Amino acid sequence: MVAPATNQVAAGFGIDNDVIIALTTSIFVLAYAVGPFFLGPMSEIYGRSRVLQLANLWYLAWNLGCGFAQNEAQLLAFRFLAGLGGSAPLSIGGGVLGDCWRAEERGQAVALYSLAPLLGPVIGPITGAWIAERSTWRWVFWSTSIVDAIVQLLGLFFLQETFAPLLLERKANKIRQSMDEEKVPYREVRTIYEGQDRSWQTIMAKSLVRPFALFAREPIVQVLGIYMAYLYGTLYLFLTTIPSIFEGVYGQPVGIAGLHYIALGVGLTGASQINARSLDKVYVYFKNKHGGVGKPEYRLPAMFPGTILLPIGILITGWATQAHAHWIAPDIGIALVGAGVILNFQCIQTYVVDTFTLYAASALAAVSCLRSLAGFGFPLFAPAMYSALGFGKGDTILAAAAIIIGCPAPWLFWHYGERIRNASPYAR
Incomplete structure (x- = not known):
């Protein structure tokens, strides 16, 4: 929401550095690289809801x-x-979905869940643009705080615990309390997740180290993290440059320029709805075709069109803007970018949850690190890149990177993903 209001912020505080102006938006995402490393494992100790x-x-x-x-x-x-x-929801939300749904049912849930953090940055700037035009930038933050307070109240009543080890531990404790400590059955009440050392210090040490271990040792997490980093970075680059396209090149006022975020929303929502309805069906189809055994790789087919739509959308946006074509042309490119991002994003998210079911929160935290660093960094170099190269050549570089990084990814994981997973101590 703050992206369209950054000019107001700059004027209010006397900021004349483009990097600092972009930083007011993207520094929020920098925290996304840090928070999940601790919040994800903590949810595996103290529970998701708390x-x-x-x-x-x-x-x-x-x-x-x-x-x-x-x-x-x-x-x-x-x-x-x-x-x-x-x-917190970036890593813990995927863990909640892994807790609640079986693999053949999980695709639609993850698809809808992963749409929210991508659709939010579309709805937010539209709202923020009108708030900035009709009021002050401070109301951008106050309005989101009001809505979040309502969300918090709903969470107090309706957000239940889902983490199986914690639920079973509570159940075991309840049974123990109803029994005589001196009798043998009391000592035999234990959960399947209990090890020899159940002290919170040991659990905390293992859980906090796990995301870093996954990030350092798991090729799946590393490769998918790099590609998700590019996807997220490109998305945030577009979020911060849409105002410069439609205000700077097309000369539209802040409120009208903000409406072009709808194009990104159309691409994100349209592709997400199609993928949400097909993700589980495709999974079940391949599962039945291969003797009733499901694999995380069956989540990947939608990545193939996603890796193609993304560079096409980037090229259309850049060269249509460079040529001062009708504003609908860059909007079409922006919509294709949204479609490409969400198709890849949903497939990767579901693949990670299916692969690291019990440790999904830690795995998603590891994947989120590079992604969030890119979401922080891409908007910072965007103004200098477009100023030096123009939108056409600048977006051509981004499209080339999308082809080089993205196109081999689904093919590699389709053919070699199972071999990589089998070497993992954390994969299901």
Whole structure:
């Protein structure tokens, strides 16, 4: 929501550096690279619901503080701290879905869940543009805080615990409390997840180390992390450059320019709806075709069109803008970018959850690290790149990177994913 209001922020605080202006938006995403490494494992110790709600309260406090910031340093610090709390659903949400649905049912749930953090940056700037035009940038933060407070109240009543080891541990404790400690059955009440050492210090040490171990040792996490980094970076680059395209090149006012985020939303939502309805059907089809045995690789077919749509959309956007074509032309390119991003994003997200079911939160935290660093970094170099090369050549470089990084990915995992998984101590 803050992206269209950055010019107001710059004017209010006297910021004349393009990088600092872009930083007011992207520093929130930098926190996404840090938060999941701790919040994801904590959800595997203290439960999903408790960590989600406490993280949301943290976000609410600092996001509210952003609206009262008195200088650029305060705003950047508060944005980063708010991002730490806001990062919780990125890793924990996938873990919740892994807890609740079987593999053959999980695709649609993950597809709908993964649409939210991508559709939010589409709806947000549209709303933020009109708020910035009709009010002040401070109401961008105050309005989101009001909505988040409502979400928090709903969570207190309806967000239930889903993590199996914790639920079974609570159940075992309840049974033990109803039994005589001196009798043998008391000592035999234990869960399938219990090891020899159940102290919180041991559990905390293992859980906090796990995302870093996954990131360092798992080729699946490394490769998918690199590609998701490019996808997320490209998405945030487009989020921050749409105002410069339609305000700078086409000369539209802030509110009207903000409406072009709808094009990105059309691509994200349209492709997501199609993929949500087909993801489980494709999985079941390949499962039945191969003797009733399901594999995470059966989540990947939608990545093939996704890796093609993305560079095509980038090229259309860049050269249509460079040629000052009718505004509908770059909108078509932006919609194709949205479709390519969401198809790849959903397939990767579901693949990771299927592969690391019990440790899905830690695996998603590891994958999210590079992704969030790219979401932070891409918008920072975008103004200099487009200023030096123009939109046509600049987007041609992005499209070439999408082809080189993205196109081999689904093919490699389709043929070699199972071999890589079998060598993993964490994969299901």
